[in-house]
Amino acid sequence: MMRQFELVERVKTYDSSADESAINRAYVFAMKMHGSQLRASGDPYFSHPIEVAGILTGYRLDAASIITALLHDTIEDTPATLEDIEKLFGKEIGRLVDGVTKLTRIELQSDHSKQAENFRKLVLAMSEDIRVLLVKLADRVHNMRTLHYISKPEKRRRIALETMEIYAPLAERIGMQEMKSELEDLAFAELHPDARSSIIARLNFLRDQGGDLIGRILEELRSILDEAGVKATVSGREKTPYSIWRKMQRNNVGFEQLSDIMAFRVVVDSIEDCYRALGVIHSRYPMVPNRFKDYISTPKPNGYRSLHTGVYGPERHRIEVQIRTQEMHEIAELGVAAHWQYKQGGKVTEGRQYRWLRELLDILEHAAGPEEFLEHTKLEMFQDQVFCFTPKGDLIGLPRGSCPVDFAYAVHSEVGDTCVGAKINGRIMPLRTQLGNGDQVEIITSKAQTPSPTWERFVVTGKARARIRRFIRTQQRSQYLDLGRAILQKAFKQEGYDYTEKGLEGVLKIFKANSLDDLLAAVGEGVHTGREVVQAVYPGIKTVARAGTDNVVPLKRASKKPDGKHAVPIKGLIPGMAMHFAGCCHPLPGDRIVGIVTTGKGVTIHTIDCDTLEQFADAPERWLDLAWESDVDGNDVHLGRMHLVVANEPGSLGNLSTVIAKNLGNITNLKITNRNPDFFEMIIDVEVRDVKHLTHIIAALRATPAINSVERARN
Template identity: 70%
Template sequence: MIRQYELVEKVKSYDPDADEDLINRAYVFSMKVHGAQRRASGDPYFLHPLEVAGLLADMKLDTGSIVTGLLHDTVEDTVATIDEIDKQFGSEIRQLVDGVTKLSKLELQDSQAKQAENFRKLVLAMSKDIRVLLVKLCDRLHNMRTLDAIASPEKRRRIARETIEIYAPLAERIGMHEMKDELEDLAFAQLNPDARDSIVLRLQELRQEDSSLIDDVIREVVAALKEGGVDAAVLGREKRPYSIWRKMQRKNVAFEQLFDIMAFRIMVEDKRTCYQALGVLHDRYQSLPGRFKDYISTPKPNGYQSLHTAVIGPLRQRIEIQIRTAEMQEVAELGVAAHWTYKQGAAGEADRPKYRWLQELLEILEHAQKPEEFLEHTKMELFQDQVFCFTPKGMLIALPHGATPVDFAYAVHSEVGDTCVGAKVNGRLVTLRHVLSNGDQVDIITSKTSRPSPEWERFAATGKARARIRKFVRQQQRTEYAELGRAMLQKLFRQEGYDFTEKAIDGVLKIFKAQHVDDIYANVGAGLTPSRDVFNAVFPGHKAAAQRADANVVPIGRARRSQGKTKDQPVPIRGLIPGMAVHYARCCHPIPGDRIVGIVTTGKGVTIHTIDCETLESFYDTPERWVDVSWDSSGEPAEDHVGRIHAVIANEPGSLGTLSTVIGKNGGNITNLKITSRSTDFFEMLIDIDVSDLKHLNNIVAALRATPIISAVERARSG
């Protein structure tokens, strides 16, 4: 526990002009109002805001941030009011505390809609003052460090899931990589403790096998650099379990196949020496193709700079190396706090482009129809790894992996995206589905008469693009519904012998809680409001006659509901003719998330294959049988699909039990199992598992790879 005088001294050590009196008053006020409150662990509640303030001081933040850390829970959890904060500490502290207070109960929300609404508030609050986010991240970090004190496993998992989906990506976006790594690993321990324990065990075994490996590598790298005229400090570190887990999932490999579990960092004096050190390493050791990244000449949007490379280095070990200066290291650890706007004054203006993503979140907020949709698009915007592309004038645009020219166009400007008709990548015309790569120069071709296509949403990778496309589709759909609804009302009025006027509809807006007559037209056209109800509201005296006339008429909507659910559930695939028979190919077992194609077979309908299925080679000569299809993710989740995996497991007692337990814990259900080969040491088998989609199957595969008794596992593509 940090003491009052220690907190003040820590702040004064990096900011001699800090308002000591303000910090002391906030300390006393917070301790007084929290009084005898206790946390789930039994510790005095006041220890939490004190630790949050200590974390903010570790980041060398300003007095306002430290005071907010001390006060951030006072309004929500005590009798203190926001006006009292304003009176005692000023308007600046009031705004910061208010921004954090509105979110302090985020982890207690069960509803997805409530969580999304609170996250929307966070985005709005941090867009006004990024310090709100910094305080909230430190608050979340301390809560995660003490999460085991919460008795409810479900509540712990809910908080951990929210941390890994929202707060860790936000920490990364503002460049706080150390905090991001710790948040992810703490959440991983709650969400998948078995996988984490397995990785930790393997790391311990690795340390025991090669106890001096890191020291030996460091010694040789330092000697090599010195020989090349580079004076540098070399540090070795072990990657965190969650980072290893994600790499196993992303690269589809087992633990033993990873070569960058140990990473090495070379610290040099200046930028020029970074490149000199890189030259020495590449001259001395064989570099691995495709593993070099230059984030110094092309920094990440959050300001991160470093050279990344991988070489077959000392002791023939494949190692990952980062080369940077001390200043770059500070930015990598502290992000926005390392070049604090409030300390720099006008100099902070230069950092604004690094937080362009925050403006894009606000644009998503503007275009999203409801909070859940905003949360969905925001997660997409935050979670992705990035590629860097350029406009013809050299402006850098950062996009997620898998991004297309449509994403690039919307990243340049919303109007450019809306009017996009084509693109040139590196001077060559490409389709709008083309996947962009690092370093591509993209020239967007526009037309003033062009409008977004609903099909774009199927391949757009950024939340901003998808939110804008959805908004356009909704507006277009609403216009069509409004025209239809108006025509329906005109016809009904005519049938009843009345002239239709917009003024008459305007008179019943309050009855239907509508703001404009177009709202009523659209609801009628969409079937949400019966046209007869609108007519009866305009002419109440006609109501009885209308009911008698309609006595024998059953509304279509009611008739459908009375029939109950049909046995035939809609097929979750776009691009098919209604009523067409559909089969899933047994050669590749396609599941939602796979890129798919349909093959027409006479008398059988359409067979769905994955796009990389080897069977498709036999249909290359008959392109007329191919159907362009994709999974429909807009409706309710469909039934489970069969995913087939090939596994090699140790021939030991309990191996099959362990395998089935891991699959069950990750929500899978084994529907078939076939042993294809056996030996003294191993079994090879094909396993069919009911899964919801590709992500679900990948999670199961990754969990199996982290299990010691399983030697290898991969998705089966035939059999």
Template identity: 60%
Template sequence: MIRQYELVERVRAYDPNVDEKLLDRAYVFSMRAHGAQKRASGDPYFLHPLEVAGILTDMRLDDATIVTGLLHDTLEDTVATYEEVESLFGVEVAQLVDGVTKLSKLELSSEDAKQAENFRKFVLAMSKDIRVLLVKLADRLHNMRTLHFIKNVDKRRRIALETVEIYAPLAERIGMQAMKTELEDLAFLYLNPDARESIVARLNFLTEKAGNIQGRVTHELEARLKQAGLEAEVFGRQKQPYSIWRKMQRDNVSFEQLSDVMAFRVIVEDEDACYRALGAAHSDWRVVPGRFKDYISNPKPNNYRSLHTTVLGPERQRIEIQIRTRDMHAIATYGVAAHWRYKQDVQKLDGSQFGWLRHMIEMLENAESPEEFLEHTKIDLYSDQVFCFTPKGDLITLPHGATPIDFAYMVHTDVGHTCVGAKVNGTMVPLSTELTNGDQVEIVRSKAQTPSPSWEGIVASGRARAAIRRFLRSQGRDEYFELGQKLVERAFIRAGYNLQDQTLEPASRALGHKSVDDLLIEVGRGNVTVRQVLEAEFPGEKNRRERRRMAGDPLPGDGPQAIPVSGANPGVAMQLGTCCHPVPGDRIVGVVTPGKGVVVHTIDCESLGTATEDPDAWLNLAWEADAARHGYHLSSIEVRSQNEPGALGKISTLIGKNHGNITNLKLTERTMKAYTMLIDLEVQDVKHLTEIIAALRTLTVVDTVERVRS
């Protein structure tokens, strides 16, 4: 256990102006507050905040942060109050302790709204003072070091999972690589012990087989650098098991295929020496193509700077070399904590300095609920990163798998909303194109463009997904309201009532909605049926309807007119069925589907056979007169063709000459004489589709062409 005077001396070693009385008061206050409380290990609970404070002293943090470490559990687990902490230790410490307390009971379960709300509050506290995150990371690190004392296996796994999904990525975002690595490896021990044991065994085997290869490579690398006139400190290390395992999973490679199990760091005096050292390494050893990264000219968002290269080094071993200055090494090791370590503008260092944190706040504002915010945050934090550039050379950081739509939203929300196309490295590409490191991306915009619901399946970043969902909710609310109003009005006419004579307030109250508008929106979404509205507005309607049915009487009122459908993008509240791909000119019917509004099908769509039998859910629809002018519509055809050279080219050329656009093609059957393919193509209407089918049937290489209905 760290003694009271030892803690003070630890801080005094890097801060001669330490407030000894403040630390003493916090030490005694925490010990008395926790009293006889015990940890799962059986040790006095006070040892935990004391160890957290010790970890914070290793980061060389300021007095207020060390005191916060000592007090971080007092508001949550003892009778101590915020007012008491504020009176004894000041407003700054009280706010820090309160900020950490917001997250003290976080359990990362998307099913638990309270814990998602806790995380939301924590992000807000972190955005005001990044030290809240530093204390929480130190708290989690000590908890992970003592996790083996918890007997419940499921609880250990849950804690390990939230560590690897949230805390380790947060440590990386603020540049604390050493803490991130330790958190991941400790979590790996409980998440996948067999995989970790296997990787450790392989690393031990390599060490035994190669002997002291780290020492030999280090010695030779130092000698080569000295010959180049460079004074450098060189040391080697093995990658951590979790880092190796995740790379194997991500790249789908075996352990033997990894090229950077062993890495060497070269510490030199200045930036110029970094590039000279790189030249020395490249001139002596063969470079592995595609493995050079310059994070000095293009630092990572967490301010990490270094040169990375992989070479075929001594003894024909692939080795990764990282070259950096001492200041760069301090930032790489301690991250944001280095600002306190070297007294760099610590008074100005709050959450506003970190772009990723600003993006989190934006996601928080866009999210409909704390659970949705937590979902978006986990997507962004846990993903590997891709670095791309704007045409002006600005660096944009994106998650692995990001597309131009993600890029557009990372530039600005309005850029994302109006994105219609993208140029990657000067070439137009589909919006679904996956971006890679170093891509230069130019976004093509149109004021007439709005986000499509299909974009949610394309984007990889939480920020883009949150912005798209918020826009669709806003747009969808109006559309669902209008659709709900039409559905209720038509139902009232069929039942012999006039909607204008009713307020719908009784139905709204009876069905548990705050307002009539909310009720109509839920009707439009398909979550409330028009029959429920009728029966709630008119309590005797259910019996009246049943009497009519038994008597065989028709419903009063005229048959309702068809609801018009606009075209290629009818909106959020009305969606074209992906099973039959209706196009203007088709006879169509609508089915009210819970959560989706109205799904439009062709009248002969096979999936209608399994649709609801509720008559109120079926709608008479008709295309607007100018629906074909609204753009191209997706349809599918099945082509059976002879298997001969040039057949596919003739088919695609003829479709293009007839102004059709192939969006997808899939071979479903192939023999020596023929093959069958499914072709998705964009057409204006049924007439246009029929013309293309007729033209294809004239080709001598084509046996049959049919439209696919499901």
């Protein structure tokens, strides 16, 4: 176990300005908090955070990362609290330790391998500071190194599988190739021990047969580069057992069929030398077809840059050669951690290899000293997504801004259709609540529930929106079918005939309907009238217009203008019939309108979108299709109603009335419906000419500072 002074000395070798006192305090605090706790190996638990800190010093990370490594398990496994950490070590360390703790807790909630990719995204999305992720990866490396001490085989296998599917790809995604290779090999040893042993045995056999084959190839590569005047450092290695096994699985070949199990790396001084070295090697050895890749001109998404080529090299062995600069090599091995090492003149080097990292990291601040370190880096991958858990631990990825209804439809269409409520982290919350990363969402369903049209206003996923719209269309068609059937039954009865669906089937072609339901829906929608259908079925009859028959129904077809003049210029009214405007929607010239016939009261005029009309859906014979005359006198006065929220301050009502008066409106009634220390809510009736006039008044009111909001009042 590394001692306190040894850890400080390691950090001081690459960061002379590191806060030695803070590292010492963190070492002592963690040792005190973990106390007598033991690991599965029997070692003191405190040895684990020290080893994690030691791993991070190998990547030359800043003092804050080292302190976080020492403290990363204190909140989860000891009596220490986040407040204690912040009080003793400051807000920055508290934030980092809290981030690692949250990742650990989420890690325990999901062990479903099919969720691995979403889990990786969740970890990235929740690691607002890249150092949180680096500490977590180092933590996993040490846990894998000591995995064999865990007695339960199923637990070892679960941890190894999680490492292979989640943490090794995470390390690769941020470019930490060295860490990724170690995690893969440690996990491979647990998951497939026999396969690994077999590959190692075969590698040892080849090594014995070939003698110092790698050494001879290295010497020849150095020699030909030297002769061409290319200054280079050449190193060679066998591919790892896991990478060999994966290639055997992917290509479905045996070990004997693999001929490029050796990889050689050529490190040169500049990009120009990379291409010169490539030319020297290609001119000397035959190239393997389709094995050349140029990651210098086109880097990998994680910033990796190098030239790769396969050749039949010395002694006719097929080998892989990677050519790169020293800087590229550091980036390839250390990934994002290499950012802590490449600094020039106080600035991060702005080479092309940093393009991905510049997009990924928001560099907020630099530490002072001979070697600059990134103090704060914010991870911005997957900021447009949120990842939430089901109660069973399954992970659901959704667009940012999603609500429980989106989550319900993502789980299953039926769950979405029957959703009545949601619990977010154990608390019942509104369905329009926006979800956050790591939320656990439980959907409450009811068989009696159907999708609400209002959901479409706040859902963001295409699946949810499509299902809601589909239901609305289906429901609308069902209503049109019922309405059309009622209209036709009434029309047939008034002409003295029995309504039969068999008779209607003979006239489907006349109305270009594919089925009886299509015809009924068209009549219900107002495309065709009941009288037209009756006349098509019985062509010889002569129908007489009656009040309450076909003047009644077609919602999209206006009747002829009546002979007599009515006091109100409305088309479609039967001469002499009493009428009045509905107090629920206050229709104005310019609105689409419909009339409802009431015995003893005449016709009540409603706007076409008035909610009250739903009460008359089952009585189509009471509906009149109406419209305003085109020659409405612009000086006629009509009543418009507005709902306002007005600031509770001196002069507000005066400003309100002045704005209305300046726009030629006249207040006839004002009612305050709610008041509090900050605002008044009120209903105002205003005399206006038409909808356009009312719209101008509303626009003028919205531009008035004292008016918080104003809408046309309905129902």
